[in-house]
Amino acid sequence: METAVKFNNVTKKFGPREADLALDNITFETARHTINGVVGRNGSGKTTLMQVIAGFKRPSSGTVEVFGVRPFNNLTVSANSIFVDDEMSFPSSLQLNEILHTAATFYPNWSASVAQELMQSFRLPGDARHQELSKGMKSSFHAVIGLASRCPITLFDEPTVGMDETVRQEFYHWLKREYNSVPRxxxxSSHHISEIDELLEDILMMDQGRLLLNRPVADIRHHVLKVSGDARSVEAYLGDKTELYREKLPDGSVFAAVYTESPQAEDGKSFSVAIEQVTLQEAVRYLSRTAAGRTDDDAY
Known part of the structure; x- marks a missing residue:
């Protein structure tokens, strides 16, 4: 595996209080040319994690490497990475087409043709100014820059804020198309996990500054199962399996989610239980509850 991003015991604090801890001793590696989902509740550390990768923030301790170099205040990393969020700002005197022209001088892999195709696809007027756009149109324009830059490291922090469902789907279509055309x-990060699950290859699950989970999406889908049946049958099936979630239903039956190392060997018939695969959003919810020791409903 050729590593793109490597965190080793990374902590980021913004002050002396415990509440100022944004990243708590995080270690992980990400392979080149992968699409990674960063998920978690608001305030879980997702944005700080990506800002550290982009070189916007320096870790308080630990080491970060992006393509083998420290990203903070690194001009090479700056020219080869882009961080896209809803707080991007541009000179009020420039029209959108002028902003795109300026961006082309900064990003060495910039594609003017992709930028213009995206402007047309998102129906963005090139002669408009950024501050004149609605929230959804601003997000669309930020997506244009993020995709057309074709940066080796591309970070989208809640990129679809304000977009309606049709525009979100158009963005996902272009994201996949651009990734296939020029791998990066x-x-x-997104709250719409059900909309992006087919795009993702790996998941980084954050909670209160900690990295709860970093696994391939295929592994999560493969190993997390839903089980339902009468209470005694479900209990017998669970045995010593890792139970992620359990709920007693109004009719007296029981529903549970489990993590199993050998899903291909699972057969509910011998236990008189029904076994189903979970969606990625369900799996993330169940795994996050277990990893964080929660009993409350999650927000994914």
């Missing part, structure tokens, strides 16, 4: 390492 993408980090994508």
């Amino acid at each position: 390492t993408i980090f994508l």
Whole structure:
């Protein structure tokens, strides 16, 4: 595996209080040319994690490497990475087409043709100014820059804020198309996990500054199962399996989610239980509850 991003015991604090801890001793590696989902509740550390990767923030301790170099205040990393969020700002005197022209001088892999195709696809007027756009149109324009830059490290922090469903789907279509055309390492945070699950290859699950989980999406889908049946049958099936979630239903039956190392060997018939695969959003919710020791409903 050729590593794109490497964190080793990374901590980021913004002050002396415990509440100022944004990243708590995080270690992980990400391979080149992968699409990585960064998921977690608001305030879990997702944005700080991506800002550290982009070189916007320096870790308080630990080491970060992006393509083998420290990203903070590194001009090479700056020219080869882009961080896209809803707080991007541009000179009020420039029209959108002028902003795109300026961006082309900064990003060495910039594609003017992709930028213009995206402007047309998102129906963005090139002669408009950024501050004149609605929230959804601003997000669309930020997506244009993020995709057309074709940066080896591309970070999208909640990129679809304000977009309606049709525009979000158009963005996902272009994200996949651009990734297939020019492979790059993408980090994508979103509350719409069900909309992006087919895009993702790996998941980084954050909670209160900690990295709860970093696994391939295929592994999560493969190993997390839903089980339902009468209470005694479900209990017998669970045995010593890792139970992620359990709920007693109004009719007296029981529903549970489990993590199993050998899903291909699972057969509910011998236990008189029904076994189903979970969606990625369900798996993330169940795994996050277990990893964080929660009993409350999650927000994914």
